[in-house]
Amino acid sequence: MAKQNTKTMGITVKKEDDMPEWYSQVVLKAELADYAPIKGCMVLRPHGYDIWQSIMDFFNAKIKKRGVKNAYFPMFIPEKFFEKEKEHAEGFNPEVAWVENKDDSSERFAIRPTSETIIDDFYSRWIRSWRDLPLKINQWCNICRWEVQDCKLFLRSREFLWQEGHCVYETEEECEEDTLNYLEDYRAVSEDLLAVPVILGLKTEKEKFAGAKKTFAIEAMMPDGKALQLGTSHNLGQGFAKAFGITYIGRDEKKHLPWQNSWGISWRMIGSMVMTHGDDKGLIIAPNAAPNKVVIVPIIFEKSKKEVMKKAKEIEKQLSEFEAFLDDREGYNPGWKFNEWELKGIPVRIEIGPKDVESDQVIMVRRDTLKKEIVKTKDLKKKVDATLKDMQKSLFAKAKTRLKESMVTVKDYKDFKEKIKQKKLVKVNFCAEVECEELIKSETEGATSRIILLDEKIKKGAKCIKCNKLAKHVVYFAKSY
Amino acid sequence: MAKQNTKTMGITVKKEDDMPEWYSQVVLKAELADYAPIKGCMVLRPHGYDIWQSIMDFFNAKIKKRGVKNAYFPMFIPEKFFEKEKEHAEGFNPEVAWVENKDDSSERFAIRPTSETIIDDFYSRWIRSWRDLPLKINQWCNICRWEVQDCKLFLRSREFLWQEGHCVYETEEECEEDTLNYLEDYRAVSEDLLAVPVILGLKTEKEKFAGAKKTFAIEAMMPDGKALQLGTSHNLGQGFAKAFGITYIGRDEKKHLPWQNSWGISWRMIGSMVMTHGDDKGLIIAPNAAPNKVVIVPIIFEKSKKEVMKKAKEIEKQLSEFEAFLDDREGYNPGWKFNEWELKGIPVRIEIGPKDVESDQVIMVRRDTLKKEIVKTKDLKKKVDATLKDMQKSLFAKAKTRLKESMVTVKDYKDFKEKIKQKKLVKVNFCAEVECEELIKSETEGATSRIILLDEKIKKGAKCIKCNKLAKHVVYFAKSY
CATH class of the missing domain: 3.30.930.10 (Bira Bifunctional Protein; Domain 2)
Structure with missing residues (x-):
């Protein structure tokens, strides 16, 4: 680095x-x-x-x-x-x-x-x-x-x-x-x-x-x-x-x-x-998927180094169930380390300096919101646990809202093409014929059928959005990777 | 199977x-x-x-x-x-x-x-x-x-x-x-x-x-x-x-x-x-390397089936730290199962039948010695743990004795060839020249240098077993896979 x-x-x-x-x-x-x-x-x-x-x-x-x-x-x-x-x-x-x-x-x-x-x-x-x-x-x-x-x-x-x-x-x-x-x-x-x-x-x-x-x-x-x-x-x-x-x-x-x-x-x-x-600062690892869920960055000044490092090591041990690790590398300042671990998406960062040692506290920063919080050392384990759980939930909820917003229905084929252009996941009645799907793909610059939801049954007599023949499934179309 | x-x-x-x-x-x-x-x-x-x-x-x-x-x-x-x-x-x-x-x-x-x-x-x-x-x-x-x-x-x-x-x-x-x-x-x-x-x-x-x-x-x-x-x-x-x-x-x-x-x-x-x-009955897995260290084989008769299976499941739970598993397959008799798990080398077998349930005991068989022992259920976990540890130690000790017995020294090159024929791991002073090693290989139908022990220093002035020039290392030769 x-x-x-x-x-x-x-x-x-x-x-x-x-x-x-x-x-x-x-x-x-x-x-x-x-x-x-x-x-x-x-x-x-x-x-x-x-x-x-x-x-x-x-x-x-x-x-x-x-x-x-x-x-x-x-x-x-x-x-x-x-x-x-x-x-x-x-x-x-x-x-x-x-x-x-x-x-x-x-x-x-x-x-x-x-x-x-x-x-x-x-x-x-x-x-x-x-x-x-x-x-x-x-x-x-x-x-x-x-x-x-x-x-x-x-x-x-x-x-x-x-x-x-x-x-x-x-x-x-x-x-x-x-x-x-x-x-x-x-x-x-x-x-x-x-x-x-x-x-x-x-x-x-x-x-x-x-x-x-x-x-x-x-x-x-x-x-x-x-x-x-x-x-x-x-x-x-x-x-x-x-x-x-x-x-x-x-x-x-x-x-x-x-x-x-x-x-x-x-x-x-x-x-x-x-x-x-991920955001403009880099990666965000979902807490459940992060082997190292916590990074501890000590704020070192020469005269208080010993006390701060001692406390930082204690905290590393206290948070071992989250595989917390202490970034004790020399030659990098704390700001550089903050940026690196934000870029690398570690869910929670703990900062500890001489004043924190005095007050028996640390600063805890959560990666998704970047919110800073002062936490008393005795409450830290519980607080970190709750924060990781909340972060996991919140990341999922945010993404779920986006997914739901992307799912739309359409009136006709013209509207369909419009919604595909708007990069939506578009629900249509579809005949499920290979030829029809190929036509749709070429006329929309690449939209393909993504999925037929298991619990969504086609209405009797429904017609295919493209060919107007009898539809077989309710299908979601989108452009894809 | x-x-x-x-x-x-x-x-x-x-x-x-x-x-x-x-x-x-x-x-x-x-x-x-x-x-x-x-x-x-x-x-x-x-x-x-x-x-x-x-x-x-x-x-x-x-x-x-x-x-x-x-x-x-x-x-x-x-x-x-x-x-x-x-x-x-x-x-x-x-x-x-x-x-x-x-x-x-x-x-x-x-x-x-x-x-x-x-x-x-x-x-x-x-x-x-x-x-x-x-x-x-x-x-x-x-x-x-x-x-x-x-x-x-x-x-x-x-x-x-x-x-x-x-x-x-x-x-x-x-x-x-x-x-x-x-x-x-x-x-x-x-x-x-x-x-x-x-x-x-x-x-x-x-x-x-x-x-x-x-x-x-x-x-x-x-x-x-x-x-x-x-x-x-x-x-x-x-x-x-x-x-x-x-x-x-x-x-x-x-x-x-x-x-x-x-x-x-x-x-x-x-x-x-x-x-x-391994032995003539098949594989023996060293206990430390066996994910499933214990197999439980129930001896089933129709009228006592329920009691035996209940007890067998309790024992499976009791021995969960050894990843014990219950062989409850139908269509195989206990003798067939004993043979299969011996062949597959599971370190410890537990047999449990209606009489054992009555007496609150099981029969424990250790794979390496095939020794059978009656063990009271309340002592079982401790007993299994001790048996696995003893088996690990004993397998290693037996193999170590064999290794030591295979390591021999020789007087001269004729003796060397003899000991190689007897499939020993033969210690010699060796010049370490590639040509000399190739000669040895061809004259012994394939013996190669295996290792130079780290803590064995060559004596000053020692001569190579083959070429009689100044030896460089104490080397072990053997035929190999």
Whole structure:
């Protein structure tokens, strides 16, 4: 950090003036990530990895309760596996990177763009009986989608980190129910951990996963009025089981095809949090997702140094459950440190100087409101706890209000185009035909169907906003990342 | 599991009769891992991943105390980066897999065989001042060494999981000291977590890491008399810093080259534990490395089912700190379950039937000795805790005795060859010349120098066991994996 002074270190554009530039400055200057010297790639730096670790810990606890176990599958996938499920192969072919094979065979190997095929090959050997079901396995791994040319930090990159769950069930009902369970877990990661509100629903035929029967998703609206898909949970039906020869002997002692789902979230989650909460001073980490929730900055003068440092260390210990850390670096003044930790989004800052030691108090600053408060040392732990909880709630409420305000209905197609231009999440009756959706996309400079809300049923006889034929679903359209 | 009955499920060879076959049967049948349908690759199954997670958690806690932070770097490395450090490039070239580049450029990308080069490129931009040092970053990731043709489960595979730490320091002293700190952390993973005793030391010129100044290692002896290298910590000196242009402005305001180290362990650690402790019934997980340390098997008769299950659930709760789990699967009899959990190496088994409920007791079976004991329910938690601790100690002590017995000294080169044939770890005075080491290797069908113990100094004037020239080090030779 020492290479930059306070002035050049800060964010140089306002969020509302130029959000893309603001976003990449925040990600880079808060040291969450950096561009790689390889086209389309990025590095996840320690400050970003800490948030990723929070996401992994939170989600692992959720899926453990559902009986899911973690594992690790090979990253190389033989070309012949891809060809087994036709829709899947067509969907992913442009994205696949291939390894130069130095062996004595003509076989080609893909670097996984997703792992349904390689995992299903294993499952076809591991599953024999209904006693082996449900089989629920998840992996945390890197993924390669080679078609990405320009890296959009956290949002789109040639290589990224994600988790992918792959489950097999005896019955269709169990499969569908559990597919929705993981969607609920994704909602929890986004809303309860990162304080990013989402809507849950189904994807249209055009937007669903290649090879899936149904794709469910959680979708967020960013402050610039673009939708961001944050997680998907696919009911795969029996297509992959058929293609890969996964069968089991049922309770009736006959052979059956099982039902499958798969589901994934990636480090894109981090990007959504940055965009949703950040301000002109930089990043704001939702308290629940911050491993270090409190930073302590001592105000040092030579003659009172010993007392202040002693007190600061006591406070560090007192606040250990929040993984508070003491910034005792020399060669930086307190103002520089305040700016750095604001830029890096630590939820609560504690300032302590000689006068505070005398009065047995500290100054507490909350990152979202930047409100300063004098707190007596004896009350500090309770006060910090309450502040973190309130901040989590308040960040979520603010974002939720924005999401609600972005959701609008329209009278006709002209009004629809107008609202799309205004960057709204627009609710319409829609025929759900792929051709119609493509027309809408081209006539609106990129609006796509984002979600079909699960609890919103179409009225009988309702007509499609675009083609005026019978509508099939109530669908939300928006421009998106 | 239901596809196999108890008889075919067990290990069909004795460990002392055919260890390689015994080993792969244990790994496969205990469902730690499986061969992949891709040459040289394997899958880490949930039961194996649990142990890997224990290793990650244990090691993360160790390095956190040393100020190391986790991150994630790109898996693709531009070819030109490899060429920057010549020794490194030559050492790794045969192992590298290349990606077919579909972009409009002739640039080739390697899949990381190790990440010094890509990380040092980032470091050259991130490091400016002495204030940025030490910089200590670790990553958990997959690695590709394409030259592997036949997968030896956990021991050698084309793709594997590991961690790699990469640190940068102001001074040579600090660098060397910390290089040894990580070696100590590796000793702790192996000995304190997995109960696998190791010797610590330096590698010879021939065996050191390509591009390193010094390579330190921990080395274990497997029960079949083969050495297994389990972790390496490299003092890289300033070679990579020079090659990648990493410099910093020092406290003297002048430009300096920093010092670096790198260090890694892989899932091979799991293989060493399997070989060291397993027996003819299967796997034995060292208690400290077992996430689920206790399995509870209820003995069910229809009329007492309710009481037994109630008590079994109470015990599961009582033993929750050991992550005890209740095997309440239907369709398997208790004997089948006993065999399965013995095969899978769960440290302690609790059996509970109707008579036990009446007497408020259980039967406790310890995996290593298979000793059965009746324990009163009220004493159970204390008893389980003591048993796990004793088992951990006892597994380590047994293996330590074997390691010590394998370490021998010899009179002359003829005796040396004899002891190598007897699969010992043979201590000799050695000139440490690459040519001499190659001669020894060819004349002994594969013995290599394993380690130079740190605290064993060569006697003045001692001669090399092979060439009779002046010896440089006391070196341990053995055949190895």
